[in-house]
Amino acid sequence: MDGKKGIKVALGSFLIHFFATSMLAAAAVSISITNVVEWEKDKNFGMNRSQLNQIILNYGIMMISCGVTGVLGIPGYLGHLTSYTITIMLGGLLMALTLFLPSMSSGMAESGVVMIIQAIVLGIGISLNYIPAYTILAQWYHKRLGLMTGISLSGCALGTLVFSIINNSVIRNYGHVKAMQIQGIIIIVGCLMSSLLIKMHILKSKKAGFFDWKIISDTRFLVLASATLISGLGRYMFSWLTSTLLFMINIQHGGGNGVATCIVLVVSQLLGFIGGGYLSDRTGYIGFIGVSMFVFAISVLLLLAIIIPSSSLTPGMPEVISPTTWPIYIVLVLAGISNGTLGSVIPASILQMFGPVRLPSVTGLLVLTINILVFIPTVNYTIFNDSEAGGYNYINKEGFVILTILAFLATVIGGVFALCLPKLNRRYKRKLLMRELEQQHHEIRRESVVILSSEKEVEEEKKIETIIR
Structure with a gap:
């Protein structure tokens, strides 16, 4: 434990997050930048409400598929039955196929049924890829588990920055189809090479890895699931609010702040991953869950303070007072540090509370409880409204403020639940x-x-x- 052999495993986990996990976030950033370009063309959003709802639906199906696969214990079972290397390879293969094959035919790519199937299979691939890479370090590290988990997760932040720039360039020059094909190739090649560095520290077992349903009666588990579910609602709304606001700011500044925003997010997440993991190794993991949630609540409160003075949030509308950029950066820094810290302490916290056998499946359940909220359509219909006068969508400021308040309350309530975990444990x-x-x-x-x-x-x-x- 905590030896030199674990460094090789940590490097493999870092590369898997860099090549595979970061691709989804990079794709989202690329879509946002593309929408700014589309706005400049016709003064409208790059996608209408039905297209946006389809993206929300597909993303929700994908993440629920990922969570259900984890809850059923499939990643842990396959990992202990065969090896984590084979499991990660299989996950990378599924992710690559779902991105590469539909792009071969425009009719296939535009089919709603195919998109749903693609989302389901992609979610399974993410679960087989992400959960083993996320939890494997618990087998190799004890004293520095938080720090090493944070270092491995930093691959996701760095990959988001690198591949968002690459994806944006490919989309502009060659289109979305070619971008999907390149993403698939990068994922499969990266996973095949990186997974060879992943080695298990425990013996293989056919019994290990399944979800123990008796854990549902454990008060600690119920409190942890409630904390992640409630705070996940706040984080979900916050992500929509900030991405929409940044979209408006980029339009106001001609799209010039996209790269700077991405850099701020990456740096702040790195601070959370490494700094939060380092501190948690010395002070305790479970308590940092609640602390990170309250830091996130502060960022939501600052966002509310930025929004309220603005008379309007939409470019082109009368009496627009667009928020300046630097306060948004402060919000993003706090949110990034909070998310990074939470990501670095979750595996160690689950390990301390529920043991190594339950670690993969409980991690999958937390993914499920957080991302099931993506089906809530409130954000889409409250923020965006059809403008008869301008002929394009605009942002309802009152709805924006209400959702920000709800995000703050949800994050605080989730933090209160999380602060009870150390005492319960x-x-x-x-x-x-x-x-x-x-x-x-x-x-x-x-x-x-x-x-x-x-x-x-x-x-x-x-x-x-x-x-x-």
């Missing part, structure tokens, strides 16, 4: 200790009774021998 450990002491006490009493009974038997035998004599 100590209470659980105390119960286990008391139970062990009671068992030891009963065993000692049983042994003493056996000893006394044997001594009585010896005395009786001596008496009988004396009488016989």
Whole structure:
């Protein structure tokens, strides 16, 4: 544990996050930049509401598929039955196929049924790829698990920056189809090479890796799931709000702030991944879940302070007061640090509370509880409204403010739940200790009774021998 062999595994995990996990975020950034270009052409959003809803639906199906696959214990089961290397290779292959094959035919790519199937298979591939790479370090590190998890996750942040620039260039010059094909090739090649560095530190087992449904009755699990579900609602709304606001700012500045925004996000996430992981190794992992959520709540509160003074948020509308850029950067820095810290402490926290066998499946359940909220259509219909006068969509400021307040409340409530976890875990450990002491006490009493009974038997035998004599 915590040796040189673990460094090779951490490097493999870093590269997997760099080549595979980051692709989804990079694609989202590229779509946002493309929409800015489309706005400049016809003063409208690059996609209408139905197209946006289709993206939301597909993303939701993909992430729910990813979460369900993790909850069922498929990544952990395959990893322990074969190896994490084979599991990650299989996940990368599924991700690459879902991106590469539909792009071969325009009719296939535009089919709604094919897109749903693509989202399901892509979610399974992400689960087989992401969860093993995310949890494998718990087998190799004990004292520095938070730091090494953060370092490996930094590959996702750096990959988002690199591949968003590459994707944007490919989309502008060759179109979305070619971009999907290149993404598929990068994922499969990157996963095949990186997975060779992933080695398991425990023996293979057919029994390990499945989800233990008895854990549902555990109070700690219910509190953790509630915290991630409620705070996930706040994070989901916050992501929509900030991405929309940044979209408006980029339009106001001719799209020149896209790269700068991406750099700010990457740097802040790196601070959270590495700094949060380093501090959690010294102060405790479970408590940092609640701390990161409250830091995120502060960023939401600052976003609200930026929005309220603006009379309008949409370019081209009368009396526009567009927020300046630097306050948004402060919001993004706090949010990035919070997300990075949360990502670095989750595996260690689950390991401390539920053990190594349950780690992959519980991680999958947290993915499911967070991303199931993507089906909530409130954000889309509250922020965007059809403008009869201007002929394009605009942002409803009142709805924007309401959603920001709801995001703040959800994050705070989730943080309160999370702050209860350390106490609940100590209470659980105390119960286990008391139970062990009671068992030891009963065993000692049983042994003493056996000893006394044997001594009585010896005395009786001596008496009988004396009488016989």
